[in-house]
Amino acid sequence: MVSRTLKSLIKLFAAVGVAAGLTACGGSDSSSDYSYAYIQFYNASPNGATVTMREVDGDDLGSAQFGDTTSLISADSGDLELEFIRTDSDDQEILLEEMTVNLSTGYKTLIVLSGDFSQPEFIEYKFERESLDDHFRLFVTSMMVDESQYDFYLAEDGDPFEAANYLGTVSYQELSEMTFWDPDDDSDDFDSGEYTIYLTEPGSTDVVFESQTLDFTYDTEYVLAIRDISGAIQAGMSVDTILNSSYVTNITDVDADAQYRIYNSTESTSPLTVTFGGNDGEEDTEFTLSAGELSDFTEIKYGDYRVTVQTEDGSATALTNKLITLNQGESKAIMIYEADGKLAAATFVESGLPQSYDKTVNFINLVSDFDNIDFYLVRSDETIDTADYYTMNLELAESSTLVLPSDYYEIIAVYEDENDEQVLLDRTALYGFTEEENYIVTVEPADTATGYEINVLY
Known part of the structure; x- marks a missing residue:
């Protein structure tokens, strides 16, 4: 193995989030030459554990939960011997994989864990980094466990699917660089700006996934990974945006349903009646919970709901018109409790890990x-x-x-x-x-x- 001293973790982009688009702070390297090799690890196994990447007999290079990445690491070029481990409940390390990657100056190596965690697959991708100005490059892959393929479309400025541009079919574990349909005289890369992602089954025009309008602001290489959903909600798909930081933006289908469950923590001998009210024209949902009862998950269209909770015998002051917001692809727990003779509710989002x-x-x-x-x-x-x-x-x-x-x-x-x-x-x-x-x-x-x-x- 080539001797090297790993540089400090580099965060070329700090926070990346979705709020009507992709946002981040920082920018791409403005120089015309990337003087190091770069490596990053992304965990896309939907039934796995937190996994650590490290040098064999060397330093830890970061850990990643499902749907997350390590920071981008800079190193000298040459062979790098890696091992990937998880830690069990007895604090014992379990080796998942050893591999040797060849790092090249100016190139980014992305290691992706995919598939069923009982037989994990570690895939290596490598592409040259470029100095870009008001442009970005776009790479897309599918990590869906069922090995699904998708036709990938991109529309400008939130245009509907009918105005979207077909960019190619995305295959399982294949990283494809997409080509811009309207290149400039000075660049073949995508113009920085706002776009909407659409996915369909191959050859179909029925949209199975639509993103919000996303702002591709930064002059860099974007990697989009189509992946399964895990945790409290397990049906559907999401798209992760991988840049050059440890923060991954998760993009949810704009039409994805939400779900909730409710717990009655009161000691009331009278059952609680819970009413979920939606928008005008929608039927209310009503059900009854005894003391100590936790409801099943209820799937519901995303949106803002008013919730009323009351005891059948009026023994506690009712909770009326509590606002409950359920976003796309979100699972929320609603905990009903009594304080000073009044009913109240606390909520939190349940994990997608x-x-x-x-x-x-x-x-x-x-x-x-x-x-x-x-x-x-x-x-x-x-x-x-x-x-x-x-x-x-x-x-x-x-x-x-x-x-x-x-x-x-x-x-x-x-x-x-x-x-x-x-x-x-x-x-x-x-x-x-x-x-x-x-x-x-x-x-x-x-x-x-x-x-x-x-x-x-x-």
Whole structure:
């Protein structure tokens, strides 16, 4: 292997987000010569774990969850021996792959993990970087596990599909550079600006995916990866935009449905009636939840909804016209609780990460008596002082998220009194976060010795 000293992680672009388009800060290298080789890792396995890329017998080069990348790394040219690992619940490293890549000055090497995680595939792509001015280059690939192909269309300024330009068929694990249909005299590359992506089945004109209007602002190479959806919502597809930072923009189909589920944390002996009201002309959705009941996921068109919750016997003041916003491809949990005789609701978005190996757990305080509740996840050889996983100082209706290795944990909820002493609210026996589920952990009032209890929902 060629001897080298890896340079510091380079972020040529800082944050990239979607808000009516792709936005970022920073810009491309303005020089006419890229003086290093570049490497980046992207994780597209929808049932996998967080994966770390590192030099064999050398430095860690970054980790990536599903739908995420490492930062862009600069290095000298030559062979680089890599290994890819995950860490299990016993903190043991599991080797997934070893490979040698040949880095070339001025070129970017993109390593992509794709396919079923039980038989992971690590694919190497390589392209030359160019100095661009008011233009960008566009590469597209499909990482759908079913190996689907798609016809790729691009329209200017949010034009409809009928005005879109067909750029080619995107095949599984093949990285295709698209060609601009209207090149300038000084460049064959795409003009910077706003575009809309459309995908169809090969040879069809029925659109299966439409993006928002996206702003391709930066003078660089964009890589678009069509991928599966994971986590709470598992049907459909998304498109990831990979630039030269560790932040990946996820593009959702503008027509994708949302979903929600509702939990009744009250102790009311009278069931709750929940009414979801949509836009004018839409029928309301109504259902009933008993105390401690979690509804199934309900699929619904994205949009803004008014929610009313009331007890059948009127024992608590109703919650009326609570605004619940459900965006495209979003799964939201709605937690109904009672405080001072009034019904209220707390919401949070559930994770889109795979739950096969690592578990995404949402914690929420539904106790109105305390505003500084701490949760500890304590394994059999730990105490709360040595626990690796915990979340602190949750106020009423405040939620937080932890990503845990699949394992057994005792869940302990405490608060600190005015003397900064910890007071136990509740603790569970060892609980196995071992299923492929999106877990929710609550602490709420209950008829127990302490007056409170922890509940694990999924």
